[in-house]
Amino acid sequence: MRSGLSLLAVLCLCAGAAPAHAGPLNVCLVSGSFEYKSDTALGIFKDWLEKNFDVNCTLLCALGWDNVPGLESLDSCDAALFFTRRLELKGGQLDRIKKYCNSGKPLVAVRTASHGFQKWLAFDKEVLGGDYNGHFDEGPTIETFVMPDGRGHPVLEQVETFRSRYSLYKNADIAKDATVLMTGRTPDSGGRQPIAWTRMHNGGRVFYTSLGGVGDFENSAFCRMIANALFWTAARAVVRKELPMPTPRSAKSGTLHLVMRTRLVDTSDSVPGKKITREWPSAETAVIVCDMWDKHWCDFSTAGVEALAPKVDDLLKKARAAGVLVIHCPSETLGFYQDSVQRRRMQTAPMADPPAPKEVKEPPLPIHDKDGGCPGNEKFYKAWTRQHPAIAIADEDGISEEGREIYNYFRQHGIQNVIYVGVHTNMCVLGRSFGIRQMTRWGFNCALVRDLTDTMYNPAYPPKVSHNEGTELVVKHIEKYWCPSLTSADMAAGLPAAGGGK
Numbered sequence: 019m020r021s022g023l024s025l026l027a028v029l030c031l032c033a034g035a036a037p038a039h040a041g042p043l044n045v046c047l048v049s050g051s052f053e054y055k056s057d058t059a060l061g062i063f064k065d066w067l068e069k070n071f072d073v074n075c076t077l078l079c080a081l082g083w084d085n086v087p088g089l090e091s092l093d094s095c096d097a098a099l100f101f102t103r104r105l106e107l108k109g110g111q112l113d114r115i116k117k118y119c120n121s122g123k124p125l126v127a128v129r130t131a132s133h134g135f136q137k138w139l140a141f142d143k144e145v146l147g148g149d150y151n152g153h154f155d156e157g158p159t160i161e162t163f164v165m166p167d168g169r170g171h172p173v174l175e176q177v178e179t180f181r182s183r184y185s186l187y188k189n190a191d192i193a194k195d196a197t198v199l200m201t202g203r204t205p206d207s208g209g210r211q212p213i214a215w216t217r218m219h220n221g222g223r224v225f226y227t228s229l230g231g232v233g234d235f236e237n238s239a240f241c242r243m244i245a246n247a248l249f250w251t252a253a254r255a256v257v258r259k260e261l262p263m264p265t266p267r268s269a270k271s272g273t274l275h276l277v278m279r280t281r282l283v284d285t286s287d288s289v290p291g292k293k294i295t296r297e298w299p300s301a302e303t304a305v306i307v308c309d310m311w312d313k314h315w316c317d318f319s320t321a322g323v324e325a326l327a328p329k330v331d332d333l334l335k336k337a338r339a340a341g342v343l344v345i346h347c348p349s350e351t352l353g354f355y356q357d358s359v360q361r362r363r364m365q366t367a368p369m370a371d372p373p374a375p376k377e378v379k380e381p382p383l384p385i386h387d388k389d390g391g392c393p394g395n396e397k398f399y400k401a402w403t404r405q406h407p408a409i410a411i412a413d414e415d416g417i418s419e420e421g422r423e424i425y426n427y428f429r430q431h432g433i434q435n436v437i438y439v440g441v442h443t444n445m446c447v448l449g450r451s452f453g454i455r456q457m458t459r460w461g462f463n464c465a466l467v468r469d470l471t472d473t474m475y476n477p478a479y480p481p482k483v484s485h486n487e488g489t490e491l492v493v494k495h496i497e498k499y500w501c502p503s504l505t506s507a508d509m510a511a512g513l514p515a516a517g518g519g520k
Contacts, residue, residue, distance in 0.1 A: 050080030102134035122222030124251035129230030147193030158204035168199035178353030239353030270341025272514030300341035308440030311402035316392035375459035391474025421451030
């Protein structure tokens with residue numbers, strides 16, 4: 019009897035395991051959400067999916083509200099993804115979609131697919147198990163949270179944290195048999211809403227997420243979730259293609275001739291700074307771009323980054339051309355860049371032990387920023403999803419948020435000098451694990467580009483000066499206790515390509 023039970027257990031385990039399949043997963047992508055530019059979004063996803071996984075995709079695009087040519091592809095695909103919105107399909111086309119969805123075949127649905135077919139609005143409750151009741155206002159970023167049932171679930175395997183810039187859907191009363199993998203909230207949502215879940219329908223696996231704007235499909239972590247969902251609904255093991263190895267850095271000769279400003283600790287801020295010059299080899303110099311996010315919880319700060327971003331990008335182009343290394347550090351958004359060559363370049367640098375940190379005595383900052391530093395009344399929340407898109411990330415750049423990781427890479431490539439651009443001077447630029455304080459303590463020669471930075475400072479608080487004056491006070495503080503500063507014009511003029519170097 020015991021041996022019979024053991025055999026039965028083995029058979030059950032085998033029945034529940036993902037079957038082995040030869041050949042790629044054949045996916046049918048059905049696009050018809052004009053408001054969300056689903057053709058563009060699914061075009062991005064198709065290219066990403068076929069590049070990174072053993073998948074063949076067929077993309078079907080709606081030609082108007084009542085026609086999606088090629089739906090016969092549903093008859094032979096291994097899994098289907100719907101991204102439609104209130105299409106007026108009827109007759110044979112709607113019947114074919116109903117047949118697929120009710121047959122127990124693998125189904126993934128995205129965003130407006132919950133109300134994807136105007137003549138079959140019951141699709142949301144009957145198939146997806148959803149409860150779409152409109153959405154909260156546009157504007158606030160959606161913060162995402164993995165639920166207990168999501169931890170360890172194949173759909174979220176190797177999916178790093180990400181956020182979305184699109185409105186949060188109201189789905190409070192989803193089906194009892196649905197398994198919620200993720201929830202989301204905004205400052206105005208009054209709590210969390212389900213944003214990703216699975217369920218069974220007529221014996222088939224279903225996955226739905228209310229996220230899915232074009233910007234989400236530019237996010238590697240979001241795309242990985244959808245890719246996992248396609249394989250999971252098809253009961254197939256995920257088959258990834260081998261990632262290309264990061265190319266070695268090709269160091270350039272040349273020297274930066276940089277004019278900087280510094281200050282003695284015991285001098286008054288009213289005394290002009292002292293001019294110094296530094297000769298830094300291009301091959302030993304890097305620029306760190308600190309937290310130049312696409313969005314900030316403070317609208318004033320978002321506008322400030324918006325103004326700085328094109329100027330930062332222009333300087334980075336010139337620095338790269340001169341052989342200066344560029345490291346992008348958009349903290350807490352690395353899921354957006356997961357598996358990118360720039361991210362893996364940093365992760366694969368060999369470990370290096372930093373020296374004992376130098377002791378530096380520093381008094382309090384000259385501005386009050388304990389209130390968060392925002393001159394508006396916005397509530398704090400994590401609004402950022404990626405680095406500002408106006409700042410290009412080149413193939414040879416790096417992406418990180420970890421000081422030790424960056425230290426490893428710098429030691430691997432002989433970097434001695436670190437130039438900072440980005441925000442906010444009094445917080446992240448100084449205080450991050452890759453910031454000026456830590457890198458100076460580890461023995462690097464640091465410098466701040468003072469016209470490509472900003473502070474979180476509210477002029478209503480001491481010392482009650484203008485915002486720009488508050489930034490200048492922090493810059494002077496850094497010049498006294500941590501490192502010199504320079505302007506972007508001085509840096510550009512000192513690059514070898516500009517004739518200012520050697």
